[in-house]
Amino acid sequence: MQIIVNLDVMMAVRKVSSKELAKAIGITEANLSLLKRGRVKGVRFETLANICAYLNCQPGDILEYRRAE
Template sequence: MKIIVNLDVVMAQRKMSSKDIAQRIGITEANLSLLKRGKVKGVRFETLAALCRELDCQPGDILAYGEDAT
């Protein structure tokens, strides 16, 4: 079981760049890249809320639950 990160999809739909989002929510582009690729162990609610605010979306638009393909 895993969490699927759809942040790149939502950003593309909103035509927003990583640089713009990172600056607006106050994180580095490197950390945003790790988040987009699902290479993080967790996400602060504060960061998730800022992403949702800037992308005008809900947390469920960015994160989804899925089964592992084993």
């Protein structure tokens, strides 16, 4: 099982920089970078909701499940 984080793709589509998004949702750029690269073990629903609200998207636009082959 693998969860793929497509946050960088959604940010590019919306033309939002890491600095802008981090400031808007109240996390550090370093933590946002870790999240974008899928290097976190979890994400708070509040953080996910803030990202979705700012980018005007759904959680499924950011997170994707891929079955291990």
